[in-house]
Amino acid sequence: xxxxxxxxxxxxxxxxxxxxxxxxxxxxxxxxxxxxxxxxxxxxxxxxxxxxxxxxxxxxxxxxxxxxxxxxxxxxxxxxxxxxxxxxxxxxxxxxxxxxxxxxxxxxxxxxxxxxxxxxxxxxxxxxxxxxxxxxxxxxxxxxxxxxxxxxxxxxxxxxxxxxxxxxxxxxxxxxxxxxxxxxxxxxxxxxxxxxxxxxxxxxxxxxxxxxxxxxxxxxxxxxxxxxxxxxxxxxxxxxxxxxxxxxxxxxxxxxxxxxxxxxxxxxxxxxxxxxxxxxxxxxxxxxxxxxxxxxxxxxxxxxxxxxxxxxxx
Numbered sequence: 001x002x003x004x005x006x007x008x009x010x011x012x013x014x015x016x017x018x019x020x021x022x023x024x025x026x027x028x029x030x031x032x033x034x035x036x037x038x039x040x041x042x043x044x045x046x047x048x049x050x051x052x053x054x055x056x057x058x059x060x061x062x063x064x065x066x067x068x069x070x071x072x073x074x075x076x077x078x079x080x081x082x083x084x085x086x087x088x089x090x091x092x093x094x095x096x097x098x099x100x101x102x103x104x105x106x107x108x109x110x111x112x113x114x115x116x117x118x119x120x121x122x123x124x125x126x127x128x129x130x131x132x133x134x135x136x137x138x139x140x141x142x143x144x145x146x147x148x149x150x151x152x153x154x155x156x157x158x159x160x161x162x163x164x165x166x167x168x169x170x171x172x173x174x175x176x177x178x179x180x181x182x183x184x185x186x187x188x189x190x191x192x193x194x195x196x197x198x199x200x201x202x203x204x205x206x207x208x209x210x211x212x213x214x215x216x217x218x219x220x221x222x223x224x225x226x227x228x229x230x231x232x233x234x235x236x237x238x239x240x241x242x243x244x245x246x247x248x249x250x251x252x253x254x255x256x257x258x259x260x261x262x263x264x265x266x267x268x269x270x271x272x273x274x275x276x277x278x279x280x281x282x283x284x285x286x287x288x289x290x291x292x293x294x295x296x297x298x299x300x301x302x303x304x305x306x307x308x309x310x311x312x313x314x
Contacts, residue, residue, distance in 0.1 A: 055293075058289055059290060061283060062283065062286040062290045063076065063078070063283075065077075065078075065283045066286075067282060078286070078287035079291070081284055082284055082287050087264050087272050088269075088272065090264060091268050091269050091271070092269060094265075094266065094268050095247075095248060095268040095270075095295075097179065098179060098182070098183055098186075099247030099248045100244070100247070101180075101183050101247075102186050102246075102247045103239075103240055103243035103244040103247050106194040106243045109187065109191050109194070110193075110195045110198050111194075113131055114195050114201075115198075115224075132192040132195070134189045134192055139189070139252040140256045142256075143254075144256055146257065150171035152168065152170040152171065157171070158171075172257055172262075173262055174262075175262055178258050178262060181257075182254055182257055185257065186247070186253055193242070194243065197235050197242075198235050198236075198239065200235065201231070201232035201236075202235075205228065210223060213226070236307075237307035237308065240303070241300065244300065244303070245296060245300060248295065248296050249296065254266060254267075255271060255274065260272075269291070272288065273288035273289055273292065276288060
């Protein structure tokens with residue numbers, strides 16, 4: 001049995017006493033700097049000025065009869081009058097048809113174009129620029145352009161159709177075609193964004209997955225179904241959400257082409273609201289804006305939750 005020397009025992013005692021003193025010594029609390037917090041202030045101020053305050057004000061003014069100089073509180077009378085408007089039901093149906101038609105078409109065409117433009121196609125860079133170019137154009141300018149091209153009497157499209165002996169429809173003047181023609185113009189303008197998002201999703205897929213699938217003998221259809229489509233689900237969800245929100249809120253291209261006509265056959269909620277503003281019914285149109293905000297929220301929040309949940313489950 002070995003025993004420690006007096007020097008070693010003294011050193012051990014000193015170490016134990018120092019450790020005990022350090023444990024009993026009160027800890028200093030580290031002061032956290034608030035310097036990074038200051039960077040949030042400009043964003044918060046802009047959010048309050050341009051979103052929070054106008055939103056709350058809209059809810060209040062929708063309960064009033066107001067002008068630029070005064071307002072009178074009338075409760076829910078604006079909402080009652082808005083729902084009694086015969087144009088509301090048809091414009092609401094038109095809004096849903098327009099939004100879901102343009103969103104679904106952009107998803108399908110955007111995905112197919114993304115597959116083409118990420119593959120070994122000749123002139124790929126040029127074709128990408130051509131597909132994305134309409135996105136850069138003004139919405140009003142696009143509406144005026146297509147209104148001229150699709151003019152039933154002097155438009156270039158009907159002139160070409162007439163040259164080949166084909167029917168020359170009234171694209172924007174036929175009540176049965178006007179809304180769908182506007183939807184086609186919207187798709188032409190916005191499909192570039194959908195294509196770009198899908199291209200980013202496809203390029204982000206690791207190439208090892210495709211190599212492993214080819215080694216296992218998978219064909220092009222199985223690779224598309226088992227790898228490309230599932231792994232671009234995030235891009236698909238983004239395109240659906242952005243396109244659907246844009247479709248529900250669409251106004252500029254409709255107003256530039258038909259103004260909601262002929263009659264009220266291409267009216268959507270946004271165009272009805274604008275007509276109320278033009279007529280001087282500011283409180284009524286504000287109530288319409290609140291209704292449109294609630295409609296978009298009630299559709300998009302559950303849909304966004306469903307799409308994001310499916311993406312996480314993958």
